[in-house]
Amino acid sequence: MTDWRTRVERDMMRTFNTPLAMLTRGEGCHVWDADGNRYLDFLAGIAVNSLGHAHPAFVGAITRQAGTIAHVSNYFSSPPQLELAERLKRLAGAGEGGRVYFANSGAEANEAAMKLARLNRGDGTRTRIITLENSFHGRTMGALALTGKPALQEAFHPLPGGVEHIETTIEALERTIDATVAAFFVEPIKGEAGVLDLPEGYLQRARELTEEHGVLLIIDEIQTGAGRTGEWFGFQHAGIVPDAITVAKGIGGGMPIGALITFGDASELFGPGQHGSTFGGNPLATATANAVLEEIERAGLLENATKRGAEISDFLRSLDTDLIEGVRGQGLLIGVALSKPIAAEISAAALAHGLIINAPNATSLRIAPPLIIGDAEIEEFTGLFRAALAAVDA
Ligand code: PLP
Numbered sequence: 001m002t003d004w005r006t007r008v009e010r011d012m013m014r015t016f017n018t019p020l021a022m023l024t025r026g027e028g029c030h031v032w033d034a035d036g037n038r039y040l041d042f043l044a045g046i047a048v049n050s051l052g053h054a055h056p057a058f059v060g061a062i063t064r065q066a067g068t069i070a071h072v073s074n075y076f077s078s079p080p081q082l083e084l085a086e087r088l089k090r091l092a093g094a095g096e097g098g099r100v101y102f103a104n105s106g107a108e109a110n111e112a113a114m115k116l117a118r119l120n121r122g123d124g125t126r127t128r129i130i131t132l133e134n135s136f137h138g139r140t141m142g143a144l145a146l147t148g149k150p151a152l153q154e155a156f157h158p159l160p161g162g163v164e165h166i167e168t169t170i171e172a173l174e175r176t177i178d179a180t181v182a183a184f185f186v187e188p189i190k191g192e193a194g195v196l197d198l199p200e201g202y203l204q205r206a207r208e209l210t211e212e213h214g215v216l217l218i219i220d221e222i223q224t225g226a227g228r229t230g231e232w233f234g235f236q237h238a239g240i241v242p243d244a245i246t247v248a249k250g251i252g253g254g255m256p257i258g259a260l261i262t263f264g265d266a267s268e269l270f271g272p273g274q275h276g277s278t279f280g281g282n283p284l285a286t287a288t289a290n291a292v293l294e295e296i297e298r299a300g301l302l303e304n305a306t307k308r309g310a311e312i313s314d315f316l317r318s319l320d321t322d323l324i325e326g327v328r329g330q331g332l333l334i335g336v337a338l339s340k341p342i343a344a345e346i347s348a349a350a351l352a353h354g355l356i357i358n359a360p361n362a363t364s365l366r367i368a369p370p371l372i373i374g375d376a377e378i379e380e381f382t383g384l385f386r387a388a389l390a391a392v393d394a
Pocket residue numbers: 046105106107108110136137138139187191192220221222223248249
């Protein structure tokens with residue numbers, strides 16, 4: 001049998017770096033590779049595996065639904081689809097006027113949101129879409145246009161037009177938001193930028209300005225949603241009501257699914273025939289997301305995210321090292337700010353010690369474990385993280 005690395009080199013499109021390991025199995029907060037090595041998974045597939053691996057609620061829902069009806073076309077609805085739409089509206093606080101569009105990924109949810117923005121034309125002069133520098137909204141052409149990272153866009157111009165990226169300051173917002181803007185896209189915490197928090201009062205001011213000028217406030221909850229920050233969605237910490245949010249990752253717990261959820265008048269912008277997807281909202285994906293969200297609710301995992309997030313952040317702050325400059329994020333989306341560009345070295349050392357975390361950039365580590373972690377996982381994490389840090393410091 002050819003070595004898996006050779007097979008990756010030979011058969012896989014070169015869109016990613018060489019994989020770190022060949023993972024073959026997971027259970028709870030641990031995964032195993034093809035050589036039998038065990039890892040504590042404190043990345044959860046980048047904020048995806050909310051219930052960890054092979055959780056009975058996840059496995060049971062998929063198995064039951066696959067044996068009942070897995071897929072129907074968009075000519076039909078299904079009970080799990082309507083149940084999930086209702087549940088997402090309730091959890092997001094979208095109320096009576098809310099609506100849900102189902103997609104298959106985060107980028108696709110943002111594509112739908114970008115089309116929603118185009119429909120907010122007003123008298124035809126609302127053509128601009130504003131997002132933040134250093135933001136991440138996905139890799140498809142529309143989502144890439146929203147993404148505020150020129151290095152990712154460079155090879156793919158021309159991208160869909162009309163998107164401008166601004167600094168993450170209230171002053172920049174105040175200078176930019178006016179009646180020529182269709183929508184403002186923002187992540188409550190910039191995960192891919194290294195888990196960067198927004199300035200104090202930012203979302204509240206964004207809501208005031210967008211409301212004043214008829215601009216859609218669209219919050220990208222793809223990384224922050226599904227309870228990860230200790231609320232169902234990150235915007236809820238700010239006590240505002242947006243016009244739309246996009247979700248994916250953690251709501252499926254490993255089942256590919258995304259959604260655009262609208263609030264109030266924004267729910268009336270799309271009409272029949274204006275958007276669609278073969279797989280979006282199919283019974284298999286929606287039944288799984290229902291089970292994942294139900295389990296998050298039943299097991300009190302929002303509270304757990306808050307409590308365990310504080311424990312991990314306190315531990316990181318207590319470490320006697322000048323390699324760590326600060327701790328960012330909220331709940332179980334945690335960023336470690338490093339004093340030197342050694343994030344890749346630390347995450348490699350962590351992996352070698354049996355701990356999965358990642359380095360979104362040279363000076364930041366991201367920690368995003370399953371929401372189910374308890375005392376045992378935290379204790380194991382603190383030991384492995386200390387060891388990784390010591391290995392790099394040495
Ligand atoms: N938006 C945010 C905030 C993300 O973190 C991501 C993925 O990392 C995306 C959008 C894109 O999601 P996907 O990779 O499912 O297309």
